[in-house]
Amino acid sequence: xxxxxxxxxxxxxxxxxxxxxxxxxxxxxxxxxxxxxxxxxxxxxxxxxxxxxxxxxxxxxxxxxxxxxxxxxxxxxxxxxxxxxxxxxxxxxxxxxxxxxxxxxxxxxxxxxxxxxxxxxxxxxxxxxxxxxxxxxxxxxxxxxxxxxxxxxxxxxxxxxxxxxxxxxxxxxxxxxxxxxxxxxxxxxxxxxxxxxxxxxxxxxxxxxxxxxxxxxxxxxxxxx
Numbered sequence: 001x002x003x004x005x006x007x008x009x010x011x012x013x014x015x016x017x018x019x020x021x022x023x024x025x026x027x028x029x030x031x032x033x034x035x036x037x038x039x040x041x042x043x044x045x046x047x048x049x050x051x052x053x054x055x056x057x058x059x060x061x062x063x064x065x066x067x068x069x070x071x072x073x074x075x076x077x078x079x080x081x082x083x084x085x086x087x088x089x090x091x092x093x094x095x096x097x098x099x100x101x102x103x104x105x106x107x108x109x110x111x112x113x114x115x116x117x118x119x120x121x122x123x124x125x126x127x128x129x130x131x132x133x134x135x136x137x138x139x140x141x142x143x144x145x146x147x148x149x150x151x152x153x154x155x156x157x158x159x160x161x162x163x164x165x166x167x168x169x170x171x172x173x174x175x176x177x178x179x180x181x182x183x184x185x186x187x188x189x190x191x192x193x194x195x196x197x198x199x200x201x202x203x204x205x206x207x208x209x210x211x212x213x214x215x216x217x218x219x220x221x222x223x224x225x
Contacts, residue, residue: 024093025085027078028101031110041070045095048147049074049111050116051103052137055094056084057199058122063088063096069117070095074103086144103137107145114223116149121158123200126165138169149176150218157185159213161204164213173216182215 038044046069052061053073063071073096075081081100088096100105105122122139151169156179160166174181196202201211 012120019082019086021082021085021089022072023097024088025082025098025100028099028105028110031099031106033110034112035110037070037112037115041095043070045070046117047072049116049121051119051121052076052124053084053098054123055064055199056087056098057194057202058120058197059084059096059098060087061194063093066119067095071097071161073098074106075100104142104145107142107149113148114151116154118155118157119146119150120158122198123160124158124165125202126160126162136165136168138165138172140172143172143176143179147176147222148220152218152220152223154218155182156216156218157214159201160212161200161209161211163212166214169214173214178219178222179216180219181198182217185215187211187213 011081037047041047048062048069050056050062050069050071050073053059053075053079056073059071062069073081073084075084075098078100081098083096085091088098121137124133127133127135150156156173158169158173160169173179190196190202190205193202196205205211
């Protein structure tokens with residue numbers, strides 16, 4: 001199967017006037033029950049997930065810098081996800097796609113156990129109001145789902161500018177039996193205005209906010225489907 005072929009059978013037509021960005025933007029309800037990565041991408045390259053990819057700066061830069069790695073963004077906000085997908089569509093990127101919908105649904109239902117090489121979660125929504133904090137992506141369930149989809153040795157990266165949220169992320173990750181904590185990645189000076197991990201990192205660093213960075217590795221044991 002070539003990269004240009006679309007292995008997904010799309011279930012619903014797009015609304016009138018909406019640009020067809022498929023296969024670079026795919027709604028979660030159009031995913032197969034279980035994604036077969038070689039069929040999905042047209043190759044056997046490693047796969048990394050960008051959870052909450054937003055406008056897709058990380059996805060854009062990483063997919064150019066690492067052409068032998070496939071990057072799949074998961075974005076709840078269809079408008080933001082389509083903006084990210086348009087970047088990939090414009091350059092006909094062979095290794096960047098975005099799924100619109102709840103990331104936990106994709107992780108739970110569509111992504112095969114231990115088939116992913118890395119999970120990236122950059123600047124997740126902090127849901128500032130206390131009554132809304134249950135909506136934060138980092139929960140025991142989410143960490144368990146990441147453990148399930150990551151290969152042994154796979155990495156989980158998470159950055160945020162919110163100190164109390166990072167404390168929660170660290171507590172969940174550092175005490176999980178399936179992960180080993182690695183040293184915090186060092187901050188580096190950008191070479192140009194697009195040389196940031198995400199557009200949100202650019203905004204916060206220019207405003208003088210500190211960024212908290214975490215890195216964890218999936219251990220070899222406890223491999224359950």
